[in-house]
Amino acid sequence: MTRLLAIDTATEACSAALWQNGEVLCRYQVAPRGHTDLILPMVSELLAEGGLGLDQLDGLAFGRGPGSFTGVRITLGIAQGLAFGAGVPLLGISNLQALAQGAHRVTGCTRVLAAIDARMGEIYVGGFALEDGVMLATGEEQVTPPADFLAQPGDDRWQQGAGSGFVTYPELADRVEQLCRPVPFPEARDMLPAALRELAAGRTVTAAEARPVYLRDKVTWQKLPGRQ
Numbered sequence: 159m160t161r162l163l164a165i166d167t168a169t170e171a172c173s174a175a176l177w178q179n180g181e182v183l184c185r186y187q188v189a190p191r192g193h194t195d196l197i198l199p200m201v202s203e204l205l206a207e208g209g210l211g212l213d214q215l216d217g218l219a220f221g222r223g224p225g226s227f228t229g230v231r232i233t234l235g236i237a238q239g240l241a242f243g244a245g246v247p248l249l250g251i252s253n254l255q256a257l258a259q260g261a262h263r264v265t266g267c268t269r270v271l272a273a274i275d276a277r278m279g280e281i282y283v284g285g286f287a288l289e290d291g292v293m294l295a296t297g298e299e300q301v302t303p304p305a306d307f308l309a310q311p312g313d314d315r316w317q318q319g320a321g322s323g324f325v326t327y328p329e330l331a332d333r334v335e336q337l338c339r340p341v342p343f344p345e346a347r348d349m350l351p352a353a354l355r356e357l358a359a360g361r362t363v364t365a366a367e368a369r370p371v372y373l374r375d376k377v378t379w380q381k382l383p384g385r386q
Contacts, residue, residue, distance in 0.1 A: 167221070169225045176207075194236075221349065234370050237365075254344075259352065260320060263348060275321075
């Protein structure tokens, strides 16, 4: 029996989910602030409801980003603390991938463009396609101004668009056939399919090895003088 916990605080939504051999328990709340106060009670409630202790988990998935710097750091710090104390391996899952998985769960679509409002006039964006029940990236995730993304050459329009990026920048809808409005933020339960895939393949990390993915951090570094 596989037991997997997932947590996420990388966006305005705070969520946790527990997988026990096909059964999913979840908690989800949109709260722009207070994630630190919300996430641990969610975890405690799920474990109690599932009759589990942390040390009985096979893995702990966390939203590795992209998202708000503070939100991603909260997720990572809590995941590391829980995993270190219980000796549980970690699995970092993309928040854009979780958005795409959520759109598939809600609509059944198989090709999704996921976009999160990155503030500062930019979006975090990535395309995903379904493979064996899991939404997998079709290219690299980006942080970019919406106008620059729309100027990039593209093939066919995506089936669905999901995420807060489409709310802040309605012009992004030109790249999709429909908007999946019920999925504005990533949810922990939608990290489970990718996490189960990674767990089965043995692609886990220890608490000390876990790293966030900010995207913007990388771009800023590249734009420094002499680092093109």
